[in-house]
Amino acid sequence: MTRLRFLITPTPVARGEVIENIQCMSCHADNENRLTGKRMAEVPAIFGMVYSKNTTQDWEKGIGNWTDGELIYFLRTGIRRDGSYALIMPQYPNMVDEDLQSVVAWLRSDRFPVQASKPEPQASEFSLVTKLLTHVLLKPLPYPQQFITFPDTTDQVAFGRYTADAIGDCCACHSSDLVDQDKIHPHRT
Ligand code: HEC
Ligand code: HEC
Known part of the structure; x- marks a missing residue:
């Protein structure tokens, strides 16, 4: 099993924690701040009853037995x-490879939210609308064919744009159409 390929050193774990706080915690953390998953009450009813998943290190209920590669592939596609x-879980087609690896390093770290924990929410009950949309609009994304590297980190506008688009996924909720979106080129829609 390919595990711990990414260095679990303080720097990637700290960067992974920043990204988790911007993104993953709001959908996956329970009221104790553990990533055990929860009902996503704010998802519009038209999508059905949506529950996120346990992404703690628990081997059986969480992602303890996923490989790093399986996690990266999932987060991209x-x-x-x-x-x-x-469904509903965002994809991260434009996140820099090093940032995705930092997310995985954090998921493998000793931080409280990711420590193995058993509870898991029930399976989502997606509506017919959501199921139909998966055939046309909410499709899986292709795995990128090239490495994705950081924009010029001294250019604050470029770095802010990267953070908003590739990490914060702001367009998912703030673009004019909630469903018909181009995830790879978010500003085209
Ligand atoms: C908008 C809410 C939302 C955000 C943000 C989000 N997730 Fe999810 N995630 C979900 C939902 C909902 C599912 C379950 C989808 C389903 O049941 O098909 C899920 C599923 C998963 C799974 C699959 C678990 C399994 O057992 O199948 C993993 C791993 C995961 N998310 C990790 C992450 C990580 C890491 C981040 C941040 C980079 C993140 N998620 C951000 C909502 C979200
Ligand atoms: C999961 C959906 C979602 C995502 C992702 C999202 N937002 Fe929002 N945002 C909202 C909603 C809904 C509101 C309105 C909240 C309210 O009125 O209480 C809002 C409000 C705001 C506001 C306040 C606007 C006003 O006129 O009061 C700003 C600024 C904002 N978002 C910026 C961002 C940025 C920047 C990102 C990406 C880092 C982002 N949002 C990601 C759903 C989202």
């Missing part, structure tokens, strides 16, 4: 290792 496709 939305496709799980069993081939199924996660």
